[in-house]
Amino acid sequence: MKTDNTRVYKMAFSGVYPHYIAKAEKKGRTKAEVDAIIFWLTGYDSNKLREIINNKIDFETFFAEAELNPNVSKITGTICGYRVEDIEDPLMQKIRYLDKLIDELAKGKTLEKILRQ
Template identity: 55%
Template structure:
């Protein structure tokens, strides 16, 4: 396996960063709905993390905004650093690339929502 230069992005990361949020949103929604949670709860989690309001989230989804564009344009919730744990076997607090860490924060929140955690716990209240 070729050695990755520190600070450079892997092909997988680059592809993920260029993926539209709208293309992943239905997967997040299906995951939480399978576990009895709602679209409103998913949207609340996303708006909490990103600082967007509901119309702002819809605009990003409708316009095909990529993860990279989304996280460049929003101010992450100051409590986001309280999001800890693993996603896909990787501790989110240890992710070095700032953009990948923000994506992992979102993944972790969706996982917690799907696992049935209370909204207060998910939103670090």
């Protein structure tokens, strides 16, 4: 099944970021933990993240400029009904990796487990 994900790719990361934080905080987790996940996945730091948010960078650019963690292949399981390891579109897979990690945080997993350490 091939779907057109252009709309998702063009969404500003800054538009979704507050939802990641809200999802985590609703379950007693913190913005710092959300940021730690983003930093681990992308190789970004707080300055780069702030720049991405301020410049309303889209998901396509967000992941194009990221240096993905070498352990991303250890991220498995389902998100939104899809197995992340089976998603064929490379950009959508990266977006779902991030969704999956935030989901694990909200479900109470320890940061060590989420960051595949």
